Amino acid sequence: MAGVGAEPGAELRVLAPGFAQGYRQCNLHELRAREFRRLAGTVYLDHAGATLFAQSQLANFTKDLMDNVYGNPHSQNTSSKLTHDTVEQVRYRILAHFHASPEDYSVIFTAGCTAALKLVAEAFPWVSRGPESSGSHFCYLTDSHTSVVGMRKAIMAVGVTFIPVRPEDLRLAEKRGAAACDPDCQLPHLFCYPAQSNFSGTRYPLSWIAEVKAGRRSPVSTPGKWFVLLDAASYVSTSPLDLSAHQADLVPISFYKIFGFPTGLGALLVHNRVAPLLRKTYFGGGTAAAYLVGEDFYVPRSSVTERFEDGTISFLDVIAVKHGFDTLERLTGGMENIQQHTFSLARYTYTALSSLRYPNGAPVVRIYSDTEFSSPEVQGPIINFNVLDDNGDVIGYSQVDKMACLHNIHLRTGCFCNTGACQRHLQISNEMVKKHHQAGHVCGDNVDLIDGQPTGSVRISFGYMSTLEDAQAFLTFIRATWLHPAAGHTTHPAADALGRGAAQDRAAGQDTSSPSPREGTLPALAAAAVGLCPAPCEAVGAQPTTSSGAAPVPDGDLGTHVVTNIYLYPIKSCAAFEVSRWPIGKQGLLYDRSWMVVNHNGICLSQKQEPRLCLIRPFIHLQHRVMVIEAKGMEPIEVPLEESSEQAQVCQSKVCADRVNTYDCGEKISNWLSRFFGRPCHLIKQSSSFQRNAKKKHGQDQFPAATATLSLVNEAQYLLVNRSSVWELQQQLSTSNENGRQESFPMQDLISRFRANIIISGTRAFEEENWDGISVGSLHFQVVGPCHRCQMICIDQKTGQRNQDVFQKLSESRKRQVNFGVYLMHTSPDSSSPCFLSVGSQVLPVLKENVQHHDLPASEKPQDVSS
Template sequence: AAITYAMEFRNLCSLETFRDICSPSGYSENLEDVIKNEFTRIKGVTYLDHAGATLYPESAVREFCLDISKNVYGNPHSHNPSSTLTHDTVDRVRYRILQHFNTTPEEYSVIFTSGSTAGLKLVSEAFPWSAPTATEPGSLFCYLTDNHTSVVGIRGPASAQGALPIPVSPSEVEGRARAGVEGVGGHDGPAACQTPHLFCYPAQSNFSGRKYPLGHVRGIRARRLYPACDHPGRWFVLLDAAAHVGCSPLDLQSCAADFVPLSFYKMFGFPTGLGALLVRNQAAARLKKCYFGGGTAAGYLAGEDYFVPTANVCDRFEDGSVSFLDIIEPHAFGLARYTHMLLSSLCHGNGHPVAQMYTQGQFDSPDTQGAILNFNLLDCRGHIIGYSQVDKLASLYNIHLRTGCFCNTGACQHFLDITDQEVKNNLKAGHVCGDSIDLVDGKPTGSVRVSFGYMSTFDDCQTFLSFVVDCFVEKPPRVDRVRLENLRQTKTGPCGNSHQKRSIKLSANGGIKQEVETRRPAEPSLEGCVRPSSAVDTTLPKNPYTLTHIYIYPVKSCAAFEVCDWPLGASGLLFDRSWMVVNGHGVCLSQKREPRLCQILPRVELPLGQLSLSAPGMENLSVPLESAATLKTIQRVCQSKVCGDRVETVDSGDEAATWLSDFLGQPCRLIRQSPDSIRGGQKRLNTGKTTKTSTAVLSLVNEAQYLLINQASESSEDGQPLERQDLISRFRANLVIAGVEPFEEDSWSQLIIGNAQFLVGGRCGRCQMICVDQDTGAKSKAPLLALSACRSGKVGPNRPYLIIQPRAQCGVHLQTMAFA
């Protein structure tokens, strides 16, 4: 049976099957040549977040640089030659945009914004909302619950001006559409009631990729669809096209929406700070303007409330000078449909499905579905695997995807069956948008999304499917034949061609791999793999334990410095994470991006008053340990961020910067936390189901002052000890103890070492840094995969680690010793 399943799945994962399913039609040129010429930087990267931002072709950047280096562009509000060039170029760009969407300047105006969100904000502030009166009903702001957060946010300004927000489910609109309800008085015709209402819906859901009928625009304006059919007045339609136009055409002749916001980086990848609001000229006359900036006024008086806006719609709403220097559907759909078919049919060896898909329909047409897959992975028992674990493991395969709710709470609630009360409860429990709390009481708070673009390839599909089978499928993989046959029968029209020739195969033990890659062993065997033990005592240990090692990390993300006796400071071990390396833009470097940092060995030499740095092939470097009072007077003050916290730092000088730059091969500087910079305060710590608040003063650490690991927790699945020193160095603990029971430290609330008393603050979530060999800087996927396997798909928060905080213990020395 295993051989049968392997052969069937191997056939499904072939290029021939993809071509058969997607009936490909080609580009005008070979896609491999496009990728070779335009996207050399993504070699080895599987980029599957095109719904977030697509990738820019390198020729676009080259031509942009060439253009601005050869032409002189001035402020378009002046009248000199350089200003005229800018004005004419911007006008030409406006025309090209309208041409792309099959409309003309007579029908639409292009208002440049910083992005689609800014366009939505502009509508929210300029729409002529009216409050209810004795004779007229107030304005309604109606929005589909599957809208992006930025659309739902319009209800704030709308409500403030008296409008009534009404959320509308997709089924409500479509239910009235099928019923064919006729309204009274169309949008453009005469009607007794002229109260303005606004209906907003997405052309394509950024959550599930579902495409909503563009005919809703006419239906709402003609008052044939709910909610317009139930409410008299003049109905305007805002069509959120940001997710739709990345891979699909939009014809404004057939769906003349009043407002169409979009972001160019979702279409072209570059520039990221430019978008537009397309406004139907008939609707533009109703917009009102409160604030006016440079270029928006035909005339005004500074001494009294007198202002006349410019007649031109674009000039009226583009406050200040426009950013004048920032000025393929079947293929992507085919890749998405193929991936959807295999992923939704894939099963564990016991027959349970691997994925819970969140889609409407079966990917049967690019007219109703975009190139987006949304899902959660399931283990062999049918339990959902948290999306943060999928994200962490995907990064080890260099797969870039997106997880969470994608700024679309309505769709997330609908597909994941999350109630309003559960959203509120999760927030109280500490879960906020964008964090890694993926499961609360076993229920998901979000999902995984992969999305394709015009430069995506069949190889991307295979890499992603290989990753899923390799990391999450109980072997051998099986196929739901009934579901697969149903999906195969919904064969679509032309879907493009990726021109890729590689395939993935099943290895002898049932795992999928690409021919060019080496697959990890079927059973993880990394040293340091740990397993949960039976229940342990929840009190402090009764017998003396031993603090076996003390490590400090003077420079964040560099090698450890082991000591046997060390003083405690206000923020932890003295000089622990007091320095960090930043790149040429002032961004902190870590081993995630620069693994060679582990080869830099810092040593704090207290008697000499210096920090010394050594690295292979480099002469030693010494940096003085100046007193806190003199640091700011002799070094340059700068700003940086650590885990979202802004910290004030001082630069350690040009000599250190040159040394680091030479070793790492990129512009770098060594900076130190300023003596006046106090970091910590009310810092939230994730401890599983709940969060705690830290009031400890922090250095440049991620979460807390100390990290601790128990050597008893380091054992293989058969209980035999493994090479602990490698594990300790990878996990970068400050304190290593010899306990009695594995994981007993999980339940401790405090511990005493010598004269220092420590409070337990929580458990540390593990990231990709444990996959960096601390001797060589080489990366390996095995550590995180092994931890995931030992913890049933969970790698963080990781049990061997505790975040601990001391009470005021400045001046106390910590020694390797027995403790209680």
């Protein structure tokens, strides 16, 4: 790939000669350092989803609010008059930005582009189908956003026909010689198309506006008058739009797409010749000139903006728009410069990406595009693709996203609210979409492959603050991850959110020179291993997970399945607490994931956002009814195991979309955590009176999920990992250094990364995925599915440092699914006496019905305890 090691910015100056002049007040690196310091160490490539606001933009807006009093614009006092006049000035500023005069266009503020489209669907002068008329037609390009397609639900309710039009069909309409509009027929029709595809970045000709309106390019052959709705939300984020030259009738936009803030405000630009035709079906505060409460008397206000802006508009957000335009102009010099800059980055990345090949000549990516990135007139700064393996098979977008997160590269995956374009480019039929939904796939989930076929793709996009280094970092990530897997641990300046190189992570993970903290404690575990631990008081030999080997097992057949380690994680995402014998509660191991750390907004923190959570070590003391929490450089602190009557009021939190009742553990532990993390944090515990039921999933109909309850875990009560599976992964991770010496991750290092509750000594790698359940003594567990792994397995649980090798190797070896370990569930024990899980206990697996015993070697056949 040419140019990756060149002087920063050199290629950009070649690709975009006018760039330096366009960003005339400073170079881009200075702009990033001053206005976007929060991007340090981050490669943000989702500008088509939402671009970023500049620091001075927010500072100037805040200063404006602090210096002025803005009242409700519907009032008549001085502060209200100031608001009204400022809002009207912003309307003019918007029109000027799009080269539109107030004589031609009006600006209606909405809650966003989607709200603007909904307004059109409800207000357009549709004519219903009748005995002598086909009525109005609503035509839309199949490469349209969901919010456009969704308009058909509103128009179908009034008896109007909708017709999807493929891009190639509209292009051919002119060649078919569509008849000019009948001047005597005024039947209104509406055609909607995007100026830029939010899927592929394809830019459709703005000349279509005039051609469709004049009848030279007709979406369908039907008499009537055509109006054009131009969906400009994606296009105007990086390009100028001249409405004086391309006079669309209706133009919806969202401001956060242009300058990042505010996020809850959009507008509908309405041509004034169309405004009188729009019909009002609802009126809210401020829109009525007069009305009566007792009878159907209502007179709307005269201007189109006053008629359709129901209630009090979000006037402070409107004022923020003014500062957005000010900042954009001051920092960039205008949309023409932004267009040239972002397109140059996209073309550079597209050219390099499309040239990447495996050693066998197979392409590394499949790019979904209608152009060859020849000009910003036909292509926006969006690249849509899927990564392929060297056999040409698609690697699921979810796996690409997880790998990108390890490099702190922010991109987007799925179908991007554009099913039509997704179907066309990925060749997904209507029947396949329905089949995928029946299989459980919904928009926005991580089901990326079904029967080996992709359900979506990967999208990167550039904004005005994007740099050449962003593009190069992304390309380096693709090359290092898929072209040179052995070098996958190499990093670039933006690869690690903590600023630590992955090579350092590997070195830290393999440092076994220091004595193991567990040395001297194994004899204490020996008695517990054979079930000699006393009744439910203290766990004998309980230690944190820093051991270098397995706990001892009883003499006998080493080929049997035996519990070798038991871990619980009292505080979600914090370090493990290793025990040899532990009571079983209603929600799993007693006190497992009973607490979690939340930020100042009450949002649960995980190691994906805060890797240092693994450095917080909790210890449970059952006899003293306290949990002791330790961390390096901090004094130990105690937290009671149960809430007291003096505890703060119960509050609600969320875990995996489930609402849970929790209570705050107090100011003392909050201050302790806040000092450790350097930001406000709280420790909360699930309320003992709250019951969170397990969710029943596909294939679990026989499991009484309604009677199984969960703590603050994500999926299930228990997670089981097989040492044989870990050993196989360890061998795959083994590498040779420059001296030829074999190196690998220590076994215990790998085990700790998977954060399981139960570790067993198995007989075959991944045999646990063929089990339907297990029995451990009198305890019976059902296997409810594999654990789909995320980026947390890349975090060294002793240091908090990242290394992507584990995730990458697991992805390669497990056919891209990255499953490791299985979830277990059980219902509450019937016996009133305490139940315990002990190290050294024999595990008796039950095979799934579709797995035949005779397919396994005799020494590896599990015992069927159901008989």
